Amino acid sequence: MSQDRNSPMHGVDTVAIDWALRMADPARADWDAFTDWLEADPGHAERYDRAAMTLLDAEQALAAHPDVPVPIEPEPVRRRPLRWIGGAVAAALVGAIGVTAWQDRPQPYAIETAAGQTRRIPLSDGSVVTLAGLSRIELDHAEPRRAMLSRGEALFQVRHDARHPFAVQAGAVALVDLGTVFDVRLGQQTRVAVAEGAVMVDPKGAALRLDAGQAVTVEGDRLIRSTVQPDEVGGWREGRLAFDGAPLGMVAEDVSRFLAQPVTVAAAIATRPFRGTIDLEAVRHDPAVLGPLMDVKVRRVASGWTLEPRE
Amino acid sequence: MPPTGLEAVFLANRDKLVRFLTARGAGDAAEDLVQDLWLKVAGRMDGPIANPLAYLYRAADMLMIDRYRSRRQAELREQDWAEGQGPEAPPGTERAVAARQTAEQVAATLAGLGERTATVFRRVRVDGIAQRQVAAELGVSISTIESDLRMAAHALAALKERIG
Known part of the structure; x- marks a missing residue:
């Protein structure tokens, strides 16, 4: 089992859910270990009951209504036009933040990283932003609950406060945290991925809620949902980049943030999907390792490296 | 005896x-x-x-x-x-409507996670097929099945928190 979280009341109780799944699976059920876990804390039984009942009720609802269709393709969410945070959205947020923040003078500052560099930025409210390489974030000492990512990628570990939501403007997309760890990347595609808790994307428009293990990619005026492994979100901090079908162009863009010199992709294979995990340390040591991993030819060029189709 | x-x-x-x-x-x-x-x-x-x-x-x-x-x-x-x-x-008909709505919300939540995850959850948890067999059907590993199930369960727990 993963780490024992002591606050089952807050959000989703991942520990209890893991037990509920495990004990329903004859191949993995270990009743002695489960008894030990139950005996470790008198509150565990009820946490397990709640998780197990939630799953059983969902399953029974599905079993009782086999005609309820499951769309093969998740419908992309149509969005109303995005609004910049400086307008009506900011006014609404200021209302939530309260008078004191409003009276404080803005003390904006920006932090930028070079390629290959990452930077941990603790904020005065207890939240932490980790900035990937080749990235830029704009913050304000007077308003620690707001951030604008204007380039690159950042992982947000937000100290949740329902009365003072943490707002992120990522390019053209507005986000509000609902309690949480999430990653935002800008580039050819803007992507938001949630590791813990939840995030509201475009709160004034589509108001799409993302829970742990969910991600959204912004393409034009559409939000396209996908799934991610929660523990792979922000994996770049440990030197890991995991992809599940991202186009090579986007993969190269991501990898380049962590290298001194960029990796580019030949147009012919830029949209080819890639599935796998990249060890950044190995790539830093020798970018040629990308060759067998992605089934491409890695060629040294003046500015860095380029990925080309294999002959 | x-x-x-x-x-x-x-x-x-x-x-x-x-x-x-x-x-x-x-x-x-x-x-x-x-x-x-x-x-x-x-x-x-x-x-x-x-x-x-x-x-x-x-x-x-x-x-x-x-x-x-x-x-x-x-x-x-x-x-x-x-x-x-x-x-x-609630009277019988209202309860039936509510149950159907729950089924629709559950199905929509699963669909939002992607086709494979939704299929894995249905095959394993609703149809009661062994994980190993579902893994073989879909051509994925057992650990993929486990992580799909976990993802679906987390999303359903979040749904439950939301709708009570």
């Missing part, structure tokens, strides 16, 4: 099952419940059981989940009563 099969396993492991039920939230009622458990499984015997002890444990586990559900429903009824919403459960 000495007891055989499931009954022998039950008798040999009665203390363990009592310990489990106690930890599982039954407290002092564990001794009574272990008797209820035996009456239930003994009356429902059909065909050989591959792993009788695991079967008994799971039956005990389900017994406790049912008890939890009854307790929750009683609490909700009391709450409705206290809040003046009336003690009546």
Whole structure:
């Protein structure tokens, strides 16, 4: 089992859910270990009951209504036009933040990283932003609950406060945290991925809620949902980049943030999907390792490296 | 004639099952419940059981989940009563509509996770197919199945938090 979280009341109780799944699976059920876990804390039984009942009720609802269709393709969410945070959205947020923040003078500052560099930025409210390489974030000492990512990628570990939501403007997309760890990347595609808790994307428009293990990619005026492994979100901090079908162009863009010199992709294979995990340390040591991993030819060029189709 | 099969396993492991039920939230009622458990499984015997002890444990586990559900429903009824919403459960048709809505929300939540994850959850958890077999059907690894199930379960728990 993963780490024992002591606050089952807050959000989703991942520990209890893991037990509920495990004990329903004859191949993995270990009743002695489960008894030990139950005996470790008198509150565990009820946490397990709640998780197990939630799953059983969902399953029974599905079993009782086999005609309820499951769309093969998740419908992309149509969005109303995005609004910049400086307008009506900011006014609404200021209302939530309260008078004191409003009276404080803005003390904006920006932090930028070079390629290959990452930077941990603790904020005065207890939240932490980790900035990937080749990235830029704009913050304000007077308003620690707001951030604008204007380039690159950042992982947000937000100290949740329902009365003072943490707002992120990522390019053209507005986000509000609902309690949480999430990653935002800008580039050819803007992507938001949630590791813990939840995030509201475009709160004034589509108001799409993302829970742990969910991600959204912004393409034009559409939000396209996908799934991610929660523990792979922000994996770049440990030197890991995991992809599940991202186009090579986007993969190269991501990898380049962590290298001194960029990796580019030949147009012919830029949209080819890639599935796998990249060890950044190995790539830093020798970018040629990308060759067998992605089934491409890695060629040294003046500015860095380029990925080309294999002959 | 000495007891055989499931009954022998039950008798040999009665203390363990009592310990489990106690930890599982039954407290002092564990001794009574272990008797209820035996009456239930003994009356429902059909065909050989591959792993009788695991079967008994799971039956005990389900017994406790049912008890939890009854307790929750009683609490909700009391709450409705206290809040003046009336003690009546919704009439049959309303309840049927509500159940269908729940099914639709569950299906939509699963669909939002992607086709494979939704299929994995349905095959394993609703159709009751072994994880190994579902992995073979879909051409993915067991660990992919496990992580899909976990993702689906987390999303359903979040849905439950939202709609109560």
